[in-house]
């Protein structure tokens with residue numbers, strides 16, 4: 001039984017002459033413990049897909065099913081952290097546990113354990129404003145993982161971080177998800193990130209986003225960030241970039257109506273060629 005299953009999943013926005021088909025139809029199955037990365041041109045509906053999975057949006061047609069139990073629900077991590085500035089670090093990490101009505105003593109203990117794993121033990125009484133971007137993102141990761149989610153939905157969680165920190169957090173996420181067998185869907189504009197983390201990399205078309213290709217990075221698990229220097233890594237990155245380049249161009253011709261400020265042109269889309277630094 002897949003943990004996530006989408007069938008004919010479609011989402012439109014607006015109506016009449018303003019109707020915009022943002023997504024679909026999408027067919028998708030994600031197995032238990034699988035780490036799936038989604039890449040696609042800007043505005044192709046990646047966030048829409050994830051927001052539907054998180055229950056924040058409804059599909060216009062088709063369905064998306066998540067299999068979790070009440071004790072281990074799905075958790076989501078956003079690019080902008082999604083943590084509360086008025087709560088301490090400890091209270092932020094405990095947040096999901098509080099919602100689940102986990103008794104305070106146990107919730108505090110679990111939150112502290114995750115803060116320790118994320119190297120934030122000394123900051124439990126701090127407020128997010130006092131933390132760096134990387135630390136805030138660690139708080140968001142700790143908060144999501146503290147509920148021991150069966151499914152982790154991540155929308156460009158490292159996009160706002162510098163390249164060095166991003167690499168460190170990719171490696172940490174790799175270790176964490178492998179040790180917990182979490183099922184994960186991860187949106188990224190970085191092909192490198194997708195190849196380091198993904199059991200499968202799904203490529204989406206320009207809007208309306210459909211899944212047009214999938215690749216399985218040939219790196220066994222447990223995996224470490226060392227795969228970055230594997231020759232197969234560069235080959236696959238080049239291949240993915242070729243696949244995406246056509247879609248990014250297509251999106252530019254079709255895409256007049258999209259929320260993002262990005263143009264959809266190669267080099268400005270958040271994706272870049274095989275040798276350049278990625279967004």
Ligand SMILES: Nc1ncnc2c1ncn2[C@@H]1O[C@H](COP(=O)(O)OP(=O)(O)OP(=O)(O)O)[C@@H](O)[C@H]1O
Nearest residue numbers: 013022041042043044045046047048257258259260
């Ligand atoms: N609430 C909304 N109302 C109207 N249009 C929307 C809404 N949310 C998204 N859209 C449109 O749906 C399309 C897909 O948006 P979405 O944010 O899912 O794309 P994306 O692939 O995540 O983009 P990016 O990579 O730039 O973050 C875009 O054209 C966007 O403008």
